[in-house]
Amino acid sequence: MKLNFSDIVYSFSYGLDSIEAQIEAINHGHAKRVAVLCYFLGKHAHMSDEKLTELMAMACLHDNALTQYLREEESDKAAGDNIAKMMKGHCIIGEENISRLPFSKAVKEAILYHHEEANGNGPFGKTPKDTPIMAQFIHMADVLDIKFNLETIDDEKYNAICEYVRQNTGIRFSEYCSHLFLEKIKPEELKSLQKASVNEYLRNLSEKKQRDFSEAEIREICNFWIKIIDYKSSFTKSHSREIAKKAERLGRYYGFDGEKCLALYIAGTVHDLGKLTTDSNILEKPDKLSAEEFKHIQNHAYQSWIMLKDVRGLENITLWAVNHHEKLNGEGYPFGKKAEQLSFEERMMACIDIYQALTEERPYKKGFSHDKTIEIMRDMAAKNMLDETIVEDIYLCFRAA
Numbered sequence: 001m002k003l004n005f006s007d008i009v010y011s012f013s014y015g016l017d018s019i020e021a022q023i024e025a026i027n028h029g030h031a032k033r034v035a036v037l038c039y040f041l042g043k044h045a046h047m048s049d050e051k052l053t054e055l056m057a058m059a060c061l062h063d064n065a066l067t068q069y070l071r072e073e074e075s076d077k078a079a080g081d082n083i084a085k086m087m088k089g090h091c092i093i094g095e096e097n098i099s100r101l102p103f104s105k106a107v108k109e110a111i112l113y114h115h116e117e118a119n120g121n122g123p124f125g126k127t128p129k130d131t132p133i134m135a136q137f138i139h140m141a142d143v144l145d146i147k148f149n150l151e152t153i154d155d156e157k158y159n160a161i162c163e164y165v166r167q168n169t170g171i172r173f174s175e176y177c178s179h180l181f182l183e184k185i186k187p188e189e190l191k192s193l194q195k196a197s198v199n200e201y202l203r204n205l206s207e208k209k210q211r212d213f214s215e216a217e218i219r220e221i222c223n224f225w226i227k228i229i230d231y232k233s234s235f236t237k238s239h240s241r242e243i244a245k246k247a248e249r250l251g252r253y254y255g256f257d258g259e260k261c262l263a264l265y266i267a268g269t270v271h272d273l274g275k276l277t278t279d280s281n282i283l284e285k286p287d288k289l290s291a292e293e294f295k296h297i298q299n300h301a302y303q304s305w306i307m308l309k310d311v312r313g314l315e316n317i318t319l320w321a322v323n324h325h326e327k328l329n330g331e332g333y334p335f336g337k338k339a340e341q342l343s344f345e346e347r348m349m350a351c352i353d354i355y356q357a358l359t360e361e362r363p364y365k366k367g368f369s370h371d372k373t374i375e376i377m378r379d380m381a382a383k384n385m386l387d388e389t390i391v392e393d394i395y396l397c398f399r400a401a
């Protein structure tokens with residue numbers, strides 16, 4: 001399957017940035033700003049284009065394990081507030097996640113050591129000689145964006161940043177990184193890290209072509225996504241994984257070829273990608289939601305659209321995924337599409353999402369049985385919300401589940 005992997009990484013980093021903005025109160029767009037600053041550092045260090053592309057991807061994904069770590073720590077309350085443990089933990093899990101993705105060996109340990117301090121006071125006690133250059137660049141860009149919010153830069157802030165780098169040479173930053181920054185990074189480069197231009201930059205700087213990915217590679221990419229999306233809320237901890245599996249299974253039931261079934265699996269994986277931008281407090285609110293909160297949750301479908309619409313190679317899959325809350329009678333969201341505007345695959349995803357939501361257990365409800373779920377879905381089909389033939393096919397396809 002042909003995809004543009006950089007597009008995928010950048011679309012995903014939007015979601016990761018939303019999580020980080022909620023958890024750590026960092027201005028939205030942090031990972032992308034880190035990526036562009038890393039690009040300038042890498043460029044001045046004469047890195048090849050391939051390495052620069054991977055460096056930017058690592059920068060975008062540097063905190064990919066943040067929610068996964070926090071979720072896993074919830075069952076281990078004693079360690080819950082231990083910052084040192086968290087620093088180490090999210091680096092280890094993040095590195096492990098990345099190692100399964102189709103990157104080259106050049107990215108090894110870029111995530112693992114992204115919090116190492118030049119004086120050896122980082123989570124693993126490494127000094128620059130044992131820290132890959134990619135990790136050093138990510139660390140420097142990460143620190144500077146958190147401390148100075150690089151979204152807005154004026155001359156005064158630029159001077160303050162240079163002073164900070166100077167004072168922290170050999171303490172936080174290696175001699176090499178500090179000199180590179182102070183001698184090569186121009187004020188205009190830092191000033192380009194504003195919201196509007198960062199996306200533009202990333203799109204222009206990313207790999208231009210789509211690459212062929214094997215089925216095994218695609219499944220690893222999906223696994224990576226699923227982990228992050230499903231870790232977002234304990235209420236829906238296996239929701240995306242189950243939808244992906246069921247979409248593929250229904251595809252096989254219809255006799256679609258392997259590539260199409262894999263495409264359905266991807267659509268299931270990313271259908272709720274926009275939930276990364278949903279406020280966790282609302283997502284996990286045990287009480288009845290207010291109209292406004294309900295609207296906020298519904299907005300996840302539109303957010304999925306924003307995140308996926310520019311990914312080259314995923315055009316059809318994006319539509320199947322994003323329109324899973326549309327109804328044949330036009331009363332769905334995000335676009336209020338009508339029956340004639342909804343393809344067979346979009347209708348499939350809508351039915352599978354409802355089937356999964358009704359059958360899965362949540363902390364506040366038990367899952368309905370297969371028969372009860374189909375009964376509810378038949379009722380929805382009678383109201384022209386769902387496609388009735390697909391509901392019947394789901395009845396047959398999943399009844400032995």
Ligand SMILES: [Fe+2]
Nearest residue numbers: 062063090115
């Ligand atoms: Fe981090």
Ligand SMILES: [Fe+2]
Nearest residue numbers: 030062063142
């Ligand atoms: Fe960060």
Ligand SMILES: [Fe+2]
Nearest residue numbers: 271272324325
């Ligand atoms: Fe959804």
Ligand SMILES: [Fe+2]
Nearest residue numbers: 239271272353
């Ligand atoms: Fe869903």
